[in-house]
Amino acid sequence: MFELPLRIVRNPAPSVAARGAAPLLAGVALLLTLAAGFATFGQAPLRSLSAIFLEPLSTIFGLGEWLLKATPLMFCALGLALGFRANVWNIGAEGQLTMGAIAGGGVALYIAPALGIFGMPAMLLAGMAGGACWAALPALLRTRFHTSEILTSLMLVYVAQLLLAWLMHGQWQDPQGFNFPQSRAFDDALILPLIAAGQRATIALYGALAFAIAAWVFIRRTHRGYAMLVCGLSPAAARYAGLSEERSVWWGMLISGAAAGLAGITEVAGPIGRLQTSISPGYGFAAIIVAFVGRLHPVGVVLASLLMSLLYLGGESAQVELGLPAAVTSVLQGLLLFYLLAADHFMGLRLARRSVAARAT
Amino acid sequence: MSLDYPIALCTATAVAATPLVFAGLGELVAERAGVLNLGVEGMMLGGALAAFAAAVASNSLLVAFLAAAAAGLVLALVFAFLSLRLGTNQVATGLALTLFGSGLSACLGRGYAALPGKALPALHLPLLSDLPILGPLLFRFDAAVYCAVLLVAAVSWLLFRTQLGLMLRAVGESPHVADELGHPVDALRWGAVAFGGTMAGIGGAYLSTAVTPMWVEGISAGRGWIALALVVFAIWRPWRVLFGAWLFGGMTVLQLHAQALGLAVPGEFLSMLPYLATILVLVLICRDPHLLRLNQPAALGRAFRRERWGS
Numbered sequence: 198m199f200e201l202p203l204r205i206v207r208n209p210a211p212s213v214a215a216r217g218a219a220p221l222l223a224g225v226a227l228l229l230t231l232a233a234g235f236a237t238f239g240q241a242p243l244r245s246l247s248a249i250f251l252e253p254l255s256t257i258f259g260l261g262e263w264l265l266k267a268t269p270l271m272f273c274a275l276g277l278a279l280g281f282r283a284n285v286w287n288i289g290a291e292g293q294l295t296m297g298a299i300a301g302g303g304v305a306l307y308i309a310p311a312l313g314i315f316g317m318p319a320m321l322l323a324g325m326a327g328g329a330c331w332a333a334l335p336a337l338l339r340t341r342f343h344t345s346e347i348l349t350s351l352m353l354v355y356v357a358q359l360l361l362a363w364l365m366h367g368q369w370q371d372p373q374g375f376n377f378p379q380s381r382a383f384d385d386a387l388i389l390p391l392i393a394a395g396q397r398a399t400i401a402l403y404g405a406l407a408f409a410i411a412a413w414v415f416i417r418r419t420h421r422g423y424a425m426l427v428c429g430l431s432p433a434a435a436r437y438a439g440l441s442e443e444r445s446v447w448w449g450m451l452i453s454g455a456a457a458g459l460a461g462i463t464e465v466a467g468p469i470g471r472l473q474t475s476i477s478p479g480y481g482f483a484a485i486i487v488a489f490v491g492r493l494h495p496v497g498v499v500l501a502s503l504l505m506s507l508l509y510l511g512g513e514s515a516q517v518e519l520g521l522p523a524a525v526t527s528v529l530q531g532l533l534l535f536y537l538l539a540a541d542h543f544m545g546l547r548l549a550r551r552s553v554a555a556r557a558t
Numbered sequence: 559m560s561l562d563y564p565i566a567l568c569t570a571t572a573v574a575a576t577p578l579v580f581a582g583l584g585e586l587v588a589e590r591a592g593v594l595n596l597g598v599e600g601m602m603l604g605g606a607l608a609a610f611a612a613a614v615a616s617n618s619l620l621v622a623f624l625a626a627a628a629a630g631l632v633l634a635l636v637f638a639f640l641s642l643r644l645g646t647n648q649v650a651t652g653l654a655l656t657l658f659g660s661g662l663s664a665c666l667g668r669g670y671a672a673l674p675g676k677a678l679p680a681l682h683l684p685l686l687s688d689l690p691i692l693g694p695l696l697f698r699f700d701a702a703v704y705c706a707v708l709l710v711a712a713v714s715w716l717l718f719r720t721q722l723g724l725m726l727r728a729v730g731e732s733p734h735v736a737d738e739l740g741h742p743v744d745a746l747r748w749g750a751v752a753f754g755g756t757m758a759g760i761g762g763a764y765l766s767t768a769v770t771p772m773w774v775e776g777i778s779a780g781r782g783w784i785a786l787a788l789v790v791f792a793i794w795r796p797w798r799v800l801f802g803a804w805l806f807g808g809m810t811v812l813q814l815h816a817q818a819l820g821l822a823v824p825g826e827f828l829s830m831l832p833y834l835a836t837i838l839v840l841v842l843i844c845r846d847p848h849l850l851r852l853n854q855p856a857a858l859g860r861a862f863r864r865e866r867w868g869s
Contacts (some may be wrong), residue, residue: 286649338837342845347596347649348787349840352833355780363826407808482657489650524664524775531600531658535636538646538654 208547215544219535220490220497222544223536224504230532240519245391249511259510261396265468267506268398269294269460269477271405271499273484275412276456278493280449282416283425284432287450289350290334290457291481292357293328297458298440298465302472305383305465306369317387321462328458329451331357336450340443346450354481365474379473384398389467401463406499408456413495455482478509479527486534508533565695567811572703573769575800575807577705577761577778579603581785582792582799583713584757589789590717591750592730592857596638596652597781600659604629605762610773613676622676623702623763630759631752633659638751642744645861656782664775675771678702678764701801702764707800709757713795730855733862743862748803758782780833787836789844793853802839806841809835 208215232242253259273290280287288291302322309316331353338344364370365378374381389399416422421444428435428445435442460480465472487505491498512526581598588595605626612618612625633655641651678700681687686697717723726746728736733743748749759832792798813828821828844850 246569288653338841342841343847344837344844345790348783348790349837351783352780352787352836355833356830359826360832363824366826367824468692485650485653486657522665522668524661527657527661527663528665531654531656531661534654534656535640536649538640538651539644542644542646 201394201410202550203548205348205546206549209280216492216541217497219540219544220492220501220504220537222540226536226540227529227533231457231529234358235555236299240423245519249514250507253510253514254507255471257393257395258397261391261393263503263506263510264392264398264402265396265506266509267502268405269464269480270484270487270505272401272408272456272460272463273433273453273481274487274491274498274502275405275495276453276489277484278488278495278498279412279415279422279425280453281429282493283429283445283449283451285346285446285453286347287332287335287453287487288347289332289352289481290453290484291477291479292350293331293454293457294464294477294481295354295357295361295463296331297324297328297461298472298476299357299364299461300324300330301462302380302465304385305387305462306380306472309387317389317466318382320387320466321459324458325455326458329415330504331452331458332450333447336447340446346446349374350450360558361472361476362474365472369472371471377473380471382471383466387466388470395481397468399463399467401459401467404459404463405502408459409495409499412498416495425449440448446489457484478523482527483509483530486530486537489534490537491506505530528537561691562694565691567815568695570697570811570814571804571807572699573807574810575803576706577764577769577781578785578803578806579710579800580761580764580790581782582803583706583709583796584754584761585785586728586789586792586794586796586799587713587717587757588750588754589858590730590794590855591726591747592733592855592862593638593641593747593751593754594648594652594859595634595637595641595655595751595754596606596649596786597633597655597782598754598781598785599778600656600663601630601633601758602659602762602765602778602782602785603663603776604633604659605759606777607667607670607762607773608759609763610667610673610675610766612668613767614673617676619676619678619767623760623766626759626763628759630755630757630762632755633752634755634758637755638748641752641861642747645753645863648859648861660776662728667773667775671775673773675773675815676767677771678768700768702760710796710800717796722790727855729862730857733857733860737813737862737864743864747862758785761785764817782790783797784832784836787840791839793843793849794855795853797828805815805839806832806835816837 233244235242235245254263277287277290301320304323305320306524312319332352335350336347338349339346339366369380371379371381389401392398392400392402424440425445427440428442465476469476483505487501491501508529509526515521515525516523581602581673585598608629609626613622633757637651637655640646641648680698687693725741729743729746737743766773775823788799788802791802809832813831816828
């Protein structure tokens with residue numbers, strides 16, 4: 198039988214270019230899927246795609262919305278990526294974000310007004326502490342009782358959201374709020390300044406970018422960052438080298454928790470301006486995908502946050518323009534991750550010359 | 559004192575436990591084959607919507623359960639293709655499946671939210687259902703509750719009393735050794751994942767046709783994740799899944815009846831109970847590392863790729 202002299206083999210160490218190309222391939226596949234979807238429902242594919250993805254970006258306000266939604270994704274995903282590198286699977290960022298909003302919001306409502314110019318730092322620190330404490334629980338349970346942080350961190354998402362709902366229906370509800378489940382508005386002095394007039398993105402964006410640089414330095418230039426990488430790549434090698442897995446878990450959980458908490462408080466002290474029962478359209482879950490699409494690398498995560506933010510914007514304009522439900526965003530998110538994982542597989546293959554010995558068998 | 563109320567609590571517990579039994583048992587089989595599928599929540603939601611929609615369209619509950627099984631199966635096959643055929647990270651793939659399934663069910667289910675559902679009728683067994691106390695306690699459930707218990711027995715028998723079960727467990731412990739012995743590792747894993755998806759779909763169907771016969775977005779409310787925790791709680795043994803599901807079912811029922819019993823605890827805190835209980839039982843099981851190491855399938859979550867000689 199005739200055999201091609203080339204065959205497909207697995208490349209044990211795909212090049213940086215191959216790893217970087219996979220997200221692009223996944224993005225293209227997602228766009229093609231969308232175009233096919235529009236075509237089947239009788240819409241012009243190109244026009245619909247540009248209507249939901251490009252037109253929102255044609256105004257200053259729209260560009261601001263893009264950056265606004267990218268900011269919490271950056272915070273959450275940068276933190277998660279640090280953990281994922283070390284095999285620490287924090288998937289409860291949504292809950293840590295909620296706890297950050299609760300802790301920071303509590304300070305903003307009841308303590309910060311008395312602190313003067315220290316009010317805002319106190320509020321932001323409380324947000325980070327709230328998220329970090331919520332992430333400390335799964336860390337404690339994993340290091341002390343060997344409990345999978347995947348399940349415990351996820352269960353705590355539901356608990357945090359119920360806690361927020363309880364506060365918004367009772368203790369912290371705005372007495373003048375016509376019984377809406379929300380707190381009173383934060384003082385103007387506690388609302389984060391905007392980066393430019395005529396849009397809603399706040400200086401939290403600069404914070405997220407600074408965090409990206411800090412994360413890069415942590416990974417590349419610190420002993421702890423290196424130790425976490427080894428723990429992730431080869432737990433056995435890490436143990437042999439005397440690197441503590443427990444410490445990786447603690448660092449991974451606490452950093453990602455604090456970052457998610459910061460995302461939460463900057464959302465409520467930014468575009469929302471108060472506490473309310475729904476504060477996040479699933480940023481904490483979307484950040485898991487962002488971390489993977491960004492290749493767990495700070496620069497990649499920043500770019501992937503912008504991409505995911507565009508998906509949120511696209512989902513919103515699809516609701517308005519095409520009457521699709523809000524959940525279309527999470528369908529797109531799920532699809533994107535499927536495509537990315539598949540693209541990773543195909544980018545990890547290469548063509549190799551068939552050896553004479555192999556051909557003989 | 560009338561026994562009606564305690565009996566009602568017990569039967570409500572069994573009803574609340576049934577979707578967890580189906581989903582947990584399916585995941586148990588997949589994990590016994592070494593595959594960790596975190597997409598249970600997504601597959602349950604897919605099944606719940608498929609069942610509801612099929613019941614509305616056909617007015618037949620048999621069709622509804624078949625549609626749910628098919629929906630769960632299709633979603634599981636997507637997972638199997640990615641994680642088993644392409645060897646992608648099982649944790650990430652499962653998460654993607656949950657996001658995809660919950661998003662898709664919310665999208666497609668929009669038109670069904672206001673419609674009245676079709677509820678699974680209780681069986682009336684001659685003589686048995688009319689017994690005093692035992693009748694209402696044991697013999698007036700719908701068919702799915704009995705099926706769930708029979709399924710536990712069937713899976714237990716299959717896993718521990720048949721050659722197929724032995725092969726499946728071998729694949730979960732050491733796929734390479736199983737492969738060397740000539741067992742079809744990939745086929746067994748595909749089968750186990752497909753079974754898991756089918757069962758998660760049926761569990762979802764039970765939610766939207768019996769527990770609460772209606773469709774709302776996110777109807778499963780984390781039950782898929784609780785089913786995953788249940789498998790750990792059960793240390794990968796079928797009968798313990800049943801026991802654990804009753805425990806969690808009881809928790810949900812207590813939460814609903816607490817206000818009726820006059821407990822002055824806010825509803826939100828009662829709603830936290832199943833999630834907190836999940837964490838608690840995970841800690842109780844996992845704190846003994848030997849128990850975990852002895853019972854957890856050794857190759858759980860690891861991709862299998864055959865090393866080819868001469869290449």
